[in-house]
Amino acid sequence: MSEEQIRSLERQFDERIARDEKIEPKDWMPDKYRKTHIRQMSQHAHSEIVGMLPEGNWITRAPSLRRKVALLAKVQDEAGHGLYLYSATETLGISREEMYEQLHTGKAKYSSIFNYPTITWADMGAIGWLVDGAAIINQVPLCNTSYGPYARAMIRVCKEESFHQRQGFEIMMKLANGTPEQKEMAQDALNRWWWPSLMMLGPTDDVSVHTEQSMKWKLKRKSNDDLRQQFIDQTVPQAELIGLTIPDPDLKWNEERGSYDFGEIDWDEFWQVVKGHGPMNKERMKARVGAWERGKWVRDAAMAHAEKKRNRKEKKAV
Amino acid sequence: MSAKNWPLWEIFVRSKNGLEHRHCGSLHAADSDMALENARDVYTRRNEGVSIWVVESKHITASNPENNGELFEPAQDKVYRHPTFYDLPDEVKHM
Numbered sequence: 114m115s116e117e118q119i120r121s122l123e124r125q126f127d128e129r130i131a132r133d134e135k136i137e138p139k140d141w142m143p144d145k146y147r148k149t150h151i152r153q154m155s156q157h158a159h160s161e162i163v164g165m166l167p168e169g170n171w172i173t174r175a176p177s178l179r180r181k182v183a184l185l186a187k188v189q190d191e192a193g194h195g196l197y198l199y200s201a202t203e204t205l206g207i208s209r210e211e212m213y214e215q216l217h218t219g220k221a222k223y224s225s226i227f228n229y230p231t232i233t234w235a236d237m238g239a240i241g242w243l244v245d246g247a248a249i250i251n252q253v254p255l256c257n258t259s260y261g262p263y264a265r266a267m268i269r270v271c272k273e274e275s276f277h278q279r280q281g282f283e284i285m286m287k288l289a290n291g292t293p294e295q296k297e298m299a300q301d302a303l304n305r306w307w308w309p310s311l312m313m314l315g316p317t318d319d320v321s322v323h324t325e326q327s328m329k330w331k332l333k334r335k336s337n338d339d340l341r342q343q344f345i346d347q348t349v350p351q352a353e354l355i356g357l358t359i360p361d362p363d364l365k366w367n368e369e370r371g372s373y374d375f376g377e378i379d380w381d382e383f384w385q386v387v388k389g390h391g392p393m394n395k396e397r398m399k400a401r402v403g404a405w406e407r408g409k410w411v412r413d414a415a416m417a418h419a420e421k422k423r424n425r426k427e428k429k430a431v
Numbered sequence: 432m433s434a435k436n437w438p439l440w441e442i443f444v445r446s447k448n449g450l451e452h453r454h455c456g457s458l459h460a461a462d463s464d465m466a467l468e469n470a471r472d473v474y475t476r477r478n479e480g481v482s483i484w485v486v487e488s489k490h491i492t493a494s495n496p497e498n499n500g501e502l503f504e505p506a507q508d509k510v511y512r513h514p515t516f517y518d519l520p521d522e523v524k525h526m
Contacts, residue, residue: 200456
């Protein structure tokens with residue numbers, strides 16, 4: 114194809130997206146669109162999969178059967194979300210094995226929030242309430258994104274995600290209304306998860322490299338700063354309601370803006386964690402790669418069994 | 432190595448009797464039995480289905496969007512296939 118032909122195709126492509134038409138797997142798309150989607154969607158899938166680890170840590174130690182079944186169901190949902198997203202990404206021509214390879218070698222990133230440790234039961238509450246809360250704010254606009262398979266996967270994810278946030282908030286509420294020690298545990302979890310949750314919504318708009326192009330492709334509908342403000346405005350009253358204090362001395366209501374002003378985010382910490390120096394980066398990858406390697410014989414055995422069954426069937430047919 | 436990876440399956444779920452099976456996504460499984468079991472866990476955790484079909488992805492033949500013109504455009508100028516094409520006197524209320 115000549116350069117001129119490609120430019121013309123690109124123009125038609127941009128117009129389709131501007132008209133809110135969806136792009137489907139076999140449609141022509143610019144290389145950059147394909148690559149950007151593979152990167153974002155696979156990182157999203159990886160985040161769901163790695164996101165199971167911090168919570169899986171508490172399943173056996175949940176304080177009641179009610180909490181245990183809920184946490185188990187939530188972690189199972191995260192596995193499901195990872196699978197929806199992996200299969201949607203595969204429609205762009207990358208194999209599952211390639212994506213795993215990228216995750217396991219550190220070539221692909223996942224959400225940095227999962228590189229923080231879950232040291233108390235209250236962390237299960239804080240993750241559901243704050244981390245899933247921030248994730249929902251990020252994900253809801255993606256239900257309308259331009260790539261059909263991604264948008265459809267996100268609709269399923271968002272439908273399921275709201276139970277996650279509620280179960281987390283319920284844990285926090287219960288602890289905040291409990292003994293002084295329980296309340297302290299809840300406050301401590303909020304203190305540790307608040308700032309990383311704000312960072313989860315991405316670098317500030319002035320340094321974010323992907324925003325403009327992503328807006329055009331509807332991979333992003335609101336800027337990181339807008340999403341972060343939305344998260345803060347919605348979460349602060351929830352903390353007040355259960356008597357917990359947001360760990361930000363500069364946080365205060367701004368009447369004029371109709372929003373909360375908030376303190377400086379420690380972006381050095383964010384970049385340190387992104388670069389692999391967070392408290393749990395090594396541990397998470399070790400757990401993930403270990404699970405994959407220890408599961409190899411199961412995957413191989415399943416294939417061997419399927420082949421044996423198929424051969425037996427074919428023999429019978431002869 | 433890649434020959435030993437679990438193949439890809441397309442999953443179709445009927446949400447209730449009376450409705451058609453609808454494509455809801457795909458997954459990897461060693462064989463059709465496992466594809467059904469995995470589809471149960473991945474796509475029907477909240478009563479989304481009463482019946483599941485699984486088809487190995489490689490068995491699906493799909494039309495190419497590049498051929499959409501010759502495939503689908505001929506239907507566009509055949510307005511006489513629609514009831515509104517035909518003139519009726521106002522007296523005929525239901526037809």
